[in-house]
Amino acid sequence: MSELQPVSSAQNIDRKWWHRSTVYQIYPRSFADSNGDGIGDVPGIIERLDYLQTLGIDVIWLSPIFASPMDDNGYDISDYQDIAPEFGTLADFDRLLAEARKRGIGIMLDLVVNHTSDAHPWFVEARKSRDNPFHDFYVWRDPGSNGEPPNDLQSSFGGSAWEFDPHLGLYYLHIFSRRQPDLNWENPAVRAEIYKMMNWWLDRGIAGFRMDVIDLIGKQVDLGITSDGAHLHDYLQEMHRETFGAREVLTVGETWSVNPSSALLYSGRDRGELSMVFQFEHVTQRWDPVYGKWRSKPFDLPALKAVFSKWQHALADDGWNSLFWGNHDLPRALSRYGDEKGYPVQSAKTLATVLHLMKGTPYIYQGEEIGMTNVSFQSIDQYKDIETLNMYRLHQQAGLSPEDFIRGANENGRDNARTPMQWSADPYGGFTTGTPWIEANPNFASINAAAGLADQSSVFHHYRKLAALRKQHDVIVYxxxxxxxxxxxxxxxxxxxxxxxxxxxxxxxxxxxxxxxxxxxxxxxxxxxxxxxxxxxxxxxxxxxxxxxxxxxxxx
The missing domain is CATH 2.60.40.1180 (Golgi alpha-mannosidase II)
Known part of the structure; x- marks a missing residue:
């Protein structure tokens, strides 16, 4: 991390290295392809480290690079201690760690421990028999009296959260895809295996973890409770004790259910849990009450300000804010909050200024720093995201027209954030010499990193200045x-x-x-x-x- 010293001082503050840091999220599949197969990879990230050093970031958050069948683009993990072949090898990852460290950059991994892939050896064993030692690693329930699911819990990707296994005559829980069975955190053996795996990565030298849907691990399914279950904070405190508690690392939890009061349970300085959480109130306030994110409400600046202000005050003296506009699950910030047609450069800079000068640790999602925008797909066939494809089918059944759904997907769908990083005006934005796994946004010819680097008045250099100011002024940090x-x-x-x-x-x-x-x-x-x-x-x-x-x- 950066060794720059502040030019102003703050007294009596519990300082952490990540207070002054700027984090950059990489979606590896879409960042940089080094071998022409159309899929981004770890060697591609290494090739772009100088670019990130110029930007001034301190931490890279990597979306999952672990071995996976890629049912949900890596958020379905089949081996926590290996790298997916399309992304590279463990040797590549170790080289990334070393090369990033040379540039003062830490690597934060995406910890997905609410669920695994159904191809994970634990689940392969778990479904062999009810007596198998790994059976209780997952959440199973008997069918109802007529063979129906045990209750009406719904998957976040649509449909029932229960999948029937005919061999065992039981249902297993999957809050997401049916190929993402939920782990049973009530089982101490599960927790012990997870902590052992976390320490294996920490010993390797990573800078911390972003924790995927961590508010779900304490679920109480028989009570219909999926988030914020009774033992959630017991598990997080145990995790803290058993893994990262004695280490100077960054831990941030993805918590869609969090509110200002519960945020302090996760991140209060004396709680022994996490460094900070992601809250999404500024995101969900624009979702339609019936159709959710697939039909947007108009932009309301006073409402947006109220959310940010509420969170700034709630965590003013304890806890810590995560500051972000977008990520791999969200639309492009410029398209969502700015003016991509009339004033793209000015509004992109304004979004950056407003966010990065609040109190908290700012996160830049790849491409945000050059003003990348949403896509304008015309057909459902152009989408790759499992959530979008599932929801398209369900919303047709609910009466939303295909045209209205695609309009909503182009505004809020996850693939907006997943089109290839735009490096240059070369074909496919210089992302690959092959055919990209998902279509590139056609505006790469005018919006790309090469152009941003060359123009001192660009969005890129504005972000670079903001990252530098955070290192220089305590008033920005504290x-x-x-x-x-x-x-x-x-x-x-x-x-x-x-x-x-x-x-x-x-x-x-x-x-x-x-x-x-x-x-x-x-x-x-x-x-x-x-x-x-x-x-x-x-x-x-x-x-x-x-x-x-x-x-x-x-x-x-």
């Missing part, structure tokens, strides 16, 4: 957050304060020029740290903003 003009429909204004320093952040989310009346207390003179039009050194009570203009002024 300053107290305060939102202003919370009901204004077009601007996001907040301050960060620490000691005698105040950072003022002003951002327009409008495609038209604005005249903005600021509270008198925000009128200030200071140093412009970052901007997307011209530097601003003084702010009075009346401010003229260009479309999607944003800036941050530091007053000392």
């Amino acid at each position: 300053g107290r957050f305060q939102l202003f003009l919370d009901q204004h429909p077009d601007v996001f204004v907040y301050t960060r304060t620490l000691g005698g320093q105040t950072l003022l952040v002003v951002a327009s989310f409008s495609a038209r020029p604005l005249s903005l009346e600021l509270p008198d207390e925000l009128a200030t003179t200071g140093r412009s740290l970052i901007f997307n039009y011209e530097p601003v050194e003084r702010v009075g009570s009346t401010l003229q903003l260009q479309p999607y203009e944003s800036f941050a002024i530091l007053r000392e």
Whole structure:
């Protein structure tokens, strides 16, 4: 991780190395293909480490690279201690660790331990007989009186969460694909095997774990409880004791069910659980009550500000925020929150400024730093994602037209984040010399990393400056957050304060020029740290903003 020292100081703060870090998520299948088979791989990541070092990131979060049948693109693991052949070998991974370390970058692995693949040796053994030692590694139940599933729990990918095994005459639980059977965390032997595996990777030198759907491991299926079960935090505290607790690593939990109160259970400094969690309230607030993410609600800036402000205050003195717009499951930030047609560069920079200057650890999803956008697929046949394909079938049955579903998928489907990384104007964006596993976004000719690197005013260099500022200013890392003009429909204004320093952040989310009346207390003179039009050194009570203009002024 970076050895740069801050140029300002904060007193009496429980400092962690990851407070000052910027994390970059890589979806390996779509990042960089080194051998022309159309699938990204670990050697391809190694080839791009200099690019990531230039960006200024400190940690790479790798989506799963483990051995897998790829029913859910690697989130169905068949061997936790081997690498999928299409991604490379353990020797490749060790080389990635070493080369990243040379550049001050740590590697964080995606820990998928709510479930395995049905091809995992544990499950192969588990379904041989009810007496097999591995049978109780998974969640089994007897059929109902008429052979029906034991209850009405639903899979997140659609349909029943129960799959019948005719050999055993039992149903097994799968909260996701039927090829992703859920592990039985109530079994101490399961937990012991998982902890042994985690320590094996930690001993190898990784920087930590992102924990996939970790809020589900305490499920109580007979009560219909899938998230936040009674023993969830017991398991996480045990995991902490048995694995990473004595190590200086980053652990972040994916927790769709979390709220500000429960977040402190996961990440409070004295809880002995995780470094931080991902919460998704800013994501789900735009989902339709009936059709979910497949039909969006209009963008509501005051609602978005309210969510961010709530979380900033909830974790102000304990816990820690994860700051992100997108990931491998979410649409492209620029398409979702910005203006990709009218002001793509300005709005992409504004999104970056607003997010990275809040309190917490920022996460960049691959391609976000160059302004990649959603796709515009026209046919369901162009999609590869298992969730999208399953939901298409179910939503047809529910009455949503194919056209409406594809419109929703192009807005919110997971494949938006999975099109190949756009490295250059070469065919397929320079991702591969072969045929990519999923279609490339046609706009790679104009939106690509090579162009971003060459242009000092690009979105890429804006992200690079934000990562550098985080290493230089404690007010960005530890300053107290305060939102202003919370009901204004077009601007996001907040301050960060620490000691005698105040950072003022002003951002327009409008495609038209604005005249903005600021509270008198925000009128200030200071140093412009970052901007997307011209530097601003003084702010009075009346401010003229260009479309999607944003800036941050530091007053000392």
